[in-house]
Amino acid sequence: MSPSFGRGAMTNSWSDLQNSECFLIAGSNCAENHPIAMRWINKAKEKGAKVIVVDPRFTRTASQADIFAQIRPGADIAYLGAIIKHIIDNKLYDADYVSNYTNALVKINKDFKFDSGLFSGFDAKTKKYNMDSWAYQLDDQKKPVKAASFDDPDSVFSKLKEHFSRYTFETAENISGIPAAKIKEIADTFCSAKPATILYALGMTQHTTAVQGIRCYAIIQLLLGNVGKAGGGINALRGEPNVQGSTDMANLYNNLPGYLPAPNHTDKTLRDYLVHNGSFQQKHIVSMLKAWFGEKATKDNDYCFGYMPKFNSGVNASMARVWDLVNKGQFKMVINIGSNSLVSIPNRAVVRQGLAKLDMLVVADLFETETAQFWREPGVNPADIKTEVIFLPAAFVYEKDGSLTNSSRWIQWKDAAIKPLGDAKPDLDILDLLYKRVKKLYEGSTDPKDEPIFNARWDYGEEPKAIKVLQELGGYDETTGKVLPTLADYLKAPVGAVSSGCWIYAGVTGNGNLAAKRKNDDPSGLGLFRNWSFAWPGNIRILYNRASCDANGQPVDSKRKLVWWDAANQVWAGNDGADVVDKTKGPDTPEGKQAFRMNPEGIGRLFAAKYTSGMPATPPADGLPPIGIRPAGVCNDGPIPEFYEPVESPTENILHPQVSSNPAVVMPATLPEVQKVGKKQDFPYVLTTYGVTEHFCAGGITRNIPVLNELMPEPFAEISKNLAKKIGLNDGDKVELSSARGKVQVRCLVTDRIQSYKVNGKETETIGMPWSWGFASLSPGPSANELTIGVIDPTAGTPEYKCCLVNLRRA
Amino acid sequence: MLFGQPKEGLEMTKKMILVDTSKCTGCKACSAACKEWNDLPAEKTTLVKSYQSMKDFTPNTYTYITFEEKYENSKLQWLFRKAQCFHCSEPACLKACTSNAISKTDYGFVVIDREKCIGCGYCVENCPFSVPKVDKVANKASKCTGCTDRVENDLKPACVSICQPGALDYGDMDAMMDKAKKRLAEVQKKYPMANLYGEKEMGGTTYKYILLDVPKAYGLTANVSAPLSLTLWKDLIRPVGTWAMGGAAAAVLVGVLTNAVKGNYKKDPIADQSEPEKGGKH
Secondary structure (H helix, E strand, C coil): CHHHHCCCCCCCCCHHHHHCCEEEEECCCHHHHCHHHHHHHHHHHHCCCEEEEEECCCCCCHHHCCEEEECCCCCHHHHHHHHHHHHHHCCCCCHHHHHHHECCCEEECCCCCEECCEECCEECCCCEECHHHCEECECCCCCECECCCCCCCCEHHHHHHHHHCCCCHHHHHHHHCCCHHHHHHHHHHHHHCCCEEEEECHHHHCCCCHHHHHHHHHHHHHHCCCCCCCCCCEEECCCCCCHHHHHHCCCCCCEEHHHEECCECCCCCHHHHHHHHCCHHHHHHHHHHHHHHHHHCCCCCHHHHHHCCCECCCCCCCHHHHHHHHHCCCCCEEEEECCCHHHHCCCCHHHHHHHCCCCEEEEEECCCCCCCCHHHCCCCCHHHCCCEEEEEEECCHHHCCEEEECCCCEEEEECCCCCCCCCCECHHHHHHHHHHHHHHHCCCCCCHHHHHHHHCCCCCCCCCCHHHHHHHHHCEECCCCCECCCHHHHHHCCCCCEECCCHHHCCCCCCCCHHHCECCCCCCCCCCCCCECEECCCCCCCCCHHHHECCCCCECCCCCCCEEEECCCCEEEECCCCCCCCCCCCCCCHHHHCCCCCCCCCCECCCCCECEECCCCCCCCCCCCCCCCEECCCCCCCCCCCCCECCCCCCCCCCCCCCCECCCCCCCCCCCCCCCCCCCCCCCEEEEEECCCCCCCCCCCHHHCHHHHHHCCCCEEEEEHHHHHHHCCCCCCEEEEECCCCEEEEEEEEECCCCCEEECCEEECEEEEECCCCCCCCCCCCCHHHCCCCCECCCCCCECCCCEEEEEEEC | CCCCCCCCCCCCCCEEEEEECCCCCCCCHHHHHHHHHCCCCCCCCCCCECCECCCCCECCECCEEEEEEEEECCEEEEEEEEECCCCECCCHHHHHCCCCCEEECCCCCEEECCCCCCCCCHHHHHCCCCCCEEECCCCEEECCCCCHHHHCCCCCCHHHHHCCCCCEEEEEHHHHHHHHHHHHHHHHHHCCCCEEECCCHHHCECEEEEECCCHHHHCCCCCCCCCHHHHHHHHHHHHHHHHHCCHHHHHHHHHHHHHHHHCCCCCCHHHHHHCCCCCCCC
């Protein structure tokens, strides 16, 4: 989403789902994993909205669908590509929207090519792309050149048209297993409804083509003019109550809070960082450093930029890959908070072996999770393990104050309902104790490398208060020490005069604790609820809502008016806060035209071009590298989505057999004996893994709650009746599933909800298995991640949990 | 607010709970909420079929969801139904109860007074839906209470209050019937076989269902009423018999009917399945 729209967040909100006329739910089993979604979807359905569900299995969500299509896991881009082709061929796109608010007319560098599965610039040795040819044609002011019409052969629109011309409904059927007629029915239904929205979650992201699948969604929604509108957008459903919050706080290894890029090993100074990341980041990184180091961060000492750890840009340290590094001996100690890695990481043998190589493991959790007692796993001999394991009892969500940021970007404050049991402590208290203890241990040190520990601003109180943390995120005026009233005050202040621990949260504690607001009035009836909590950025409820207006700044949908240009008062007014550069700049100004202000071009990106805005026309006189304003987000595996087979696939890629799977995917090879890739001859069936509503993620909590164990007592292998017949299995029989990496035994669930299907003319079978179990807890069971493959998407780093190859036999 | 003490000033009108299966996603939150509110211990289970984890009610399980997978003409329907006591207008259990332990509240909920219950099991045998279960140790029957301790304090039943998709709705009977009929007309556009279950059954039930398919597809029987033997026994023979008949004749008749009421003549499983007046397993 970030390379398309400029922000990596769900565009609309839960309560906005009621405004939609049509839902494409693909890569999400929201009835199962986000039950609250169904409340709002059902409201829309009552008004006549249609629901389309595409999934490898007939799920609880599918039970609510008007149209259901069973897809082969990992084949999404094939049918989505066919929908894009259908939109272009039949001119179903919103021509005004596409010309005004997307880069459809911008001309692409003449060196850009796509041939036999590879984009221009591929280096076969490093498996990386040089993206220079994925750029715009620039004028002498370094501004993108626009074509006069969509038909210009250099235009983004023409590139899209050409690229997707190969994706006929028939080709899509051959790849995905969805009948061509059904794909057409989906396309017709979705394209004829306005506004229409797309819902996705991990079913779409846990592939080696994760980012490109979401890019297809972005292209479809931009072409149809559905982004920025009530009832439209792309709703990336966040699987945990605070996933959005944790991503905002930089849970991705290459981010800093507020989605600032993390500095890498070449960024020796703040200037180097700005050369890479643009001057736009200067304010934000400096205010973050001011939040971290307070008055110690000054212009003269580069705002303590030197204190920051830098990551090596050649090393992928995403969650799945960190365990490779642990196995290589690069870490002596792991502190594991809020994760049950031994259950949740793909090809979990890598975690099992890695944990045994550590000197020390610290786990903070509610229950003694599998990770915390890895040395007790059946088959592991505790005597062989030297790792010292320390378990810290953590408080549960209801036992601590703090905020949760939901999928709608609402920062919602809550007070603790009860005191933690026994010695359990909130995470904040655990980290506070840890920091204070470490600081004490370093007392008296004169080593410059220890300076960050002494110079940190750590002022959450004797007993740390979560509200102090939220205030730090919301920001302070560093000259007066007062909390910043609003995002506007933050943006107006000069660099270095304000602090904010996470700039997108600026103003959240400005006029009282806005996250604690609980007025549920909804004057517009659009489910905006602007007096309930605080949504980043600046309490805007629907992102990119400038695009809900025409070129004159007036709403195109009279039933769902979000914002509009109030000419009398010369201001962007509306039911929602306007997502514009400057509320006083009208639709006739360059700023007032921008619907996607977080993209350097200010427009939506059908083609994810390499581009930095504001580059000087002539190089700086001092000979230093120039600093632009902002580089655009790019995808490491191509500017336009292309279908690639999963790394373990039951078939060949019929579009380009010589480049079958994603060429930019790097195979993990730290532990060759367990990091293996299976062949379809040995492992003929496709395995897909998922959660069930009764258990939460890796089950560390829910498998210790007896009622939930009663409701979903065991993991299982879901198989089609055909496959059961072929192997001679009855419902409930015990089976063994095996992959190139491991095997598990579970009972089989024989069902009509998975059907055999044809891929490239060959009968194919999908097997499903929920992944929430492990050897410990009140409800122990085999982990599906014994089987899965640890390959990751080259841009996002998400592992391919959703498809690998397995064999099945009676156990 | 204290629970168990009716809130003053509440209007005692008949209530209804509409289970709109077109909105149900089978998430089982109702089951969990029921266990929590009623403080019922969890049970050890395995999957019965599909995602269903309970075969039947137990003394500790008042509600569960049935999962039926129906595949016809390349179209699949996954039918979910929340099963619990229907809280009948003419409850067979109440009629069969030998110790006056079962009563009907002003709201229309059928409740068992554990103090009075002697665990005879007549309610179990006579419920056409086989809902009540007798705890063999405590020797008491139990079933869904309709959360009377909540509704008499102006709270919705626990299952209704937790339902996220909005499949459960609670309110005054008249208003809810209105809603149900309107909703049914809407649902029938997509599911022509959709019907309102519980309108006629057992004199009308408190829990009513919008079913997407014929009752049989859910293991239910349409137009179910109290077992004939029970009606004969309670409404006809016993009141008449006690004064009109004397001696051996009455004793024989009472004996036969008592056995009928207790279900002793229903041992043949084939006869069991074909019984027209039975409401089905659940």
